[in-house]
Amino acid sequence: MFKKIAVAFDESPEAEHAFRSALDLAKLVAGELYLITVIENPPAYMSYVSAVAPDVPPLIKSQKRAFYEDLHSKARAAAERAGISLHSELIEGNEIDALLQGIDRLLPELLVVGLRRDPGGVSRYLGGTAHQLALHAKCDVLGVR
Secondary structure (H helix, E strand, C coil): CCCEEEEECCCCHHHHHHHHHHHHHHHHHCCEEEEEEEEECCCCCHHHHHHHCCCHHHHHHHHHHHHHHHHHHHHHHHHHHCCCCEEEEEEEECHHHHHHHHHHHHCCCEEEEECCCCCCCCHHHHCCHHHHHHHHCCCEEEEEC
16 A cells, blocks of 8 residues: 655645645555645746846745745644654755656655646646646556545
8 A cells, every 4th residue: 555645735725635635545554745845946037037136036935935834834733633744845946847856756656636626728738737747757646636
């Protein structure tokens, strides 16, 4: 059974549901949880901001990191209440590439991802993050919605 469970985790309701589902599964199998969150690279237009206000991009990045650290702290508290060991990792980079690198490094037996009920737009045809992870992750993937 799946003992080492990773969760693609961010502030979305879908990721929260994925975390709760992974927590329930970890309780059933006495497993460990690993949260992986990506701090995405800034968009290209931030280079213009850097030229005018060089302190702004590092400040935004720092605030994002603090936000995600707080989110992980809350998840850790929920896992502790459930008696589950939780490890967390913040990775900087492109969302899908960074998640796949984290998965390759951690080698979980299962990756849990939240699915959007209506992805809409281009992702409906090209596949969103969950679809890309399901195609390329080197472990089993459980999509929850």
